[in-house]
Amino acid sequence: MNLDEFRNLDLSEIGSWPTPAKVVVWVMMVGVILFVGYQLLLAPSLARLELEQKQERNLKQDLEIKYLLASNLEAHREQMQRMQQMFGDLLGQLTSETEVAGLLEDISLTGVKHGLAFDYFKPEPEVQREFYVELPIRMRVKGSYHQFGRFISELASLSRIVTLHDIRISQIKGERQLMMELVAKTYRYKRAPKEEQTDRDKAVNS
Numbered sequence: 001m002n003l004d005e006f007r008n009l010d011l012s013e014i015g016s017w018p019t020p021a022k023v024v025v026w027v028m029m030v031g032v033i034l035f036v037g038y039q040l041l042l043a044p045s046l047a048r049l050e051l052e053q054k055q056e057r058n059l060k061q062d063l064e065i066k067y068l069l070a071s072n073l074e075a076h077r078e079q080m081q082r083m084q085q086m087f088g089d090l091l092g093q094l095t096s097e098t099e100v101a102g103l104l105e106d107i108s109l110t111g112v113k114h115g116l117a118f119d120y121f122k123p124e125p126e127v128q129r130e131f132y133v134e135l136p137i138r139m140r141v142k143g144s145y146h147q148f149g150r151f152i153s154e155l156a157s158l159s160r161i162v163t164l165h166d167i168r169i170s171q172i173k174g175e176r177q178l179m180m181e182l183v184a185k186t187y188r189y190k191r192a193p194k195e196e197q198t199d200r201d202k203a204v205n206s
Helices: 003-007 011-016 019-071 073-093 097-113 145-156 193-205
Strands: 117-123 132-143 162-171 178-189
Touching: 019 073, 097 117, 097 132, 097 145, 097 178, 132 145, 145 162, 145 178
Parallel strands: none
Antiparallel strands: 117 132, 132 178, 162 178
């Protein structure tokens, strides 16, 4: 059959159509049925299947992560304990508000012990940081290289954290001594405002 013969076929007489025409119509109907069935039945099911497979992959990944965490839980606990111990040790090296005067005295006495003459020694305003407070102390001392070295070495071994900055050493005109200028910084833990208010209230009531 050619295309013109297909065009001349009458749908009301489909029973008398030639076999090739019936086959073509049957194939088209089956194709339409399959397409409609896929869209109405299979497509939503396939979409749900893909979603569930994705959720399954995510659950497997979560399970693997939790398994790894569980298998290393004891190691994580030990590491956390070590970190807490280190944090506690560092906090113990920070200067409290009540210890600032004593630390200043320790620094000056350390310099005098090693033969240094203080030309200038003055604590500067505190510098607020996010978790701590810097307490800078600007000083100018006279002495020799060896005296400076012993002084700096002993400052580094104090029980409280003291760091040295902006160190400048120069020759004093007309003298055999040297001049050293530096800023020593100590630190204290920045407590919550509520804690500081409680301490102030205690001080007032005592």
